[in-house]
Amino acid sequence: MAETTTEKPVTPDIELPRARYERRKTTRGNYELYSWVFMRASGVLLIVLIFGHLFVNLLVGDGVHAIDFAFVGGKWSSPFWQVWDLLMLWLAMLHGTNGVRTVINDYAERDGVRMTLKVLLYLAAVVTVVLGTLVIFTFTPCPTGEPADLLPAFCSA
């Protein structure tokens, strides 16, 4: 300050009272915070969804031996299992993709390698989620012209 005189002492810069506290000033947003919260929230839901899925598909009845087209047709003719499997698909793919993204960020040090791996990861995730969603919603349990013994019992009823 050029005009400072000995009569008027310089006052230090004091922040306005009650100014909003900012831990850090950045333009990057809170993406990593939301990702961290999502991993925990989706994780809890996935425990319920996947444990239920494993119990019904591997432990009830003949277990893995009972799984065939008729079994899937029977499950997906009910909106309950359609929603269950759709939720499981989306949450598991987002949870898994975000986890592998973290692993890639940790170990791929070269920018080009890291970028390439993440592009491949996101591509695989989008293809898998879109394919799975289409399959759940366009599935017909009783396709015409297929032998009846391969179809759910209710098809011939």
Place this chain on the structure above:
Amino acid sequence: MPSAPAGTLYRGHEGMWSWVAHRVTGVLIFFFLLVHVLDTSLVRVSPEAYNDVIGTYKNPIMGLGEAGLVAAIVFHAFNGIRIILVDFWAKGPKYQKRMLWIALGLWVVAMAGFLPRHLMNVFGGN
């Protein structure tokens, strides 16, 4: 800035090894998930195509693979609850080691419930 040499142990003990196991099981489950969505998508091709491919899941080697997959999922699930407790429960960090042993104990109990039933289905000869 020089990067840390490869292969350095972070700190060892329960904290590091549970973190390593969580990563390994997580990546494993992710790749199975990709394959599993693809094989299930065959229901849109034809009942025969789906039954052919799903039939490979029923041979004993795949049956053991499924047991390994379930073991990985159950560990990831229980250790995941431990991670959530470490993050959100005030005493979580203090009890993180004890919680790992509890998670492993619950893992043993869950697998003891699952394995006999599953292996009987796989090797039961039907």
